[in-house]
Amino acid sequence: MKINGKVRLPADAGARLEQSSLLGEKYVQLVAPAEETAAGRLGDGSVIPVARTGRNTEVEEVFGALSLLLNGGGVNQLKTITQELNAALGGREPEVRSMLKRVNTLVTTLDENRDAITDALDGVNRLSSTLATRKKDVGTVLTDLSPGLKTLEKQRGSLLAMLRSLDTLSGVAVATIDASKDDMVADLKALAPTLKALADAGSDLPDSLQVLLTYPFTDEVLSGVKGDYLNTYLHLAAAPGTVVVPPLIPGEPTPTEPPAPGEPGAESRREAPAPGKKSPAKSGSPSAKPSGSSSGSPLPLPSVTAPAPTGSPAGSGTPTAGGETR
Template identity: 75%
Template sequence: MNRRRTTAAAAGALLSLALAGCSFGGVQSLPLPGGADLGSHPYTVKAQFADVLDLVPQASVRVNDVAVGRVTSIHVADDGWSAMVTMKVNGKVRLPANAYAHLEQSSLLGEKYVQLSAPPAGETSRGRLAGGSVIPTSHTNRNPEVEEVFGALSLLLNGGGIQQLKTISTELNKALTGNEPEVRDMLTQVDTLVTDLDTHKQDITDALDGVNQLSATLAVRDQKIGTVLTGLSPGLKVLDQQRGSLVTMLRALDTLSGVAVDTVNQSKDDMVADLQALAPTLQRLADSGKDLPDSLQVLLTYPFTDEVLNGVKGDYLNVYLDLTAAPGTQLIPALESKDNVYGDTAQPQSQPQSKKSNIPKGLPLPLPSVTTTAGGR
């Protein structure tokens, strides 16, 4: 009997020494049975929640409802208003750097756990979630509690609009009874309107974008617009001061227009007769066509124009001159010369005259020379 007591005392002493040699944080520091396998190289991740509800340490951390880690601690964040949840995740689990953390519940009355997930379809995954990373509050949220759902349902059933549905249904029946064709036509028109809006939604979007750009441009140039409006103020004051003169001028213009219309109405017969009298002359001018401008070009230019050359055939333009001598005048015939290459009776003016005269002595003096053009380009 004494031996048994001694053995029990020794066992109690050993247990006391074992508990004294290690730290024990309570039941919550013990891992849950059947928890996630963290592996040999887990890494730590933190998530900042606006509200963690009744999440407790050692809660499960899941990815696609598969346990991959556990919550190690929960404490107030540095801002003093949110909760910082520290988790250990299996080292083989790879998550993007912009991962999301959701606080969910396993069943209606089940435990809370943290669900890690990739970003939604509209957001591109970036990098890899490394140890020590913090998921911000913009990437965390929670599901509604059962108490919150029942509270909202109670508010809807007791003090909400459910009790008013009967009144709404009764009033709708009164409004629609006997007006079925009009209501049907209205719904058809609404359907057409919505269809047209859907067809032109791109145009509507472009118009809104244009208005947005115009607003941005006006916002940038508001200083210039203010300057312009300030500069317009003196001009508007002058217009306001001269409003009476402007009104008088407009009235005078109205009177003038009446007089002009009356004058045209009274003289329209004479004007029509004058235009009809001009018709033959204008017709003849139209019939002359191109001949009239060509003839005017030759008529008003002295002595000749390029149009005359179109009527001359060949490369030379010959001019013949007839002279009538006074009675008793003796003509001297042209002398034959080796240098005369023209073959006519006239000596070219450009040919130099010999110093020695070949005219026989005793003959009368020749007539004064007359300049003629024998052949010119």
């Protein structure tokens, strides 16, 4: 092929077989690529490979395909297809129009997210490659999974019963919450000031808790102790009827609580002498020890029993009114 020397063609130019018109002459069109990638120019003896060549559809091929369609029975199939389409779409034009709009929206959305779809497909490809390299591990997992599935199959009844119980529990919980939601909301609203006060306390709250753990003597008490003693001022209020019990000392008697006024034996207890003291003898009464007294324990009164004084010898005593021995 002879080419005008004034035409500059790059080394990677292509060739196409074109036709001037429907029935016109054929010619070869040399086309430069959109972006020149190879350096240099086509020179004498250069060869354009088949990969960079092409041609248009021939008129003979078009008529041959049309003849096959008309003579091979394709028209009858087109008629059947048209009738079925008319029967399917007849009276449903609004629905078809709405479907086409939704399809258009779907296609538009897919087109806008084609990069994300491509990335997802690439991720699936990488996952498939990873699974292919770990085929043995996957097989082991699937093999070990079989006993677990068998166990679940055996416990299918228990699982269903549990799910039914959960459904019942959820119903009861929903009913309970619906019935008590007003009270719950009121409690939460009433709790809001307390929580707000705790939040406003800030760092003072932890310090207060630290002092609370040392109640009633805080850490500051130690700073008031000088040496091995501590001075303390106490205010005590003893209300009427308060009984102060002294500490018990071994060898000393424990005083009994006197009866309240109005109780049985109050008068007798008031007239009874204190332990360790002798009652005054009345005029004309004998001062000798009564015969038959062999113990220093006092005889019990009808309502009050007086304790015997410690250290009194056996058989000693003083007769008093009523035959009582002290």
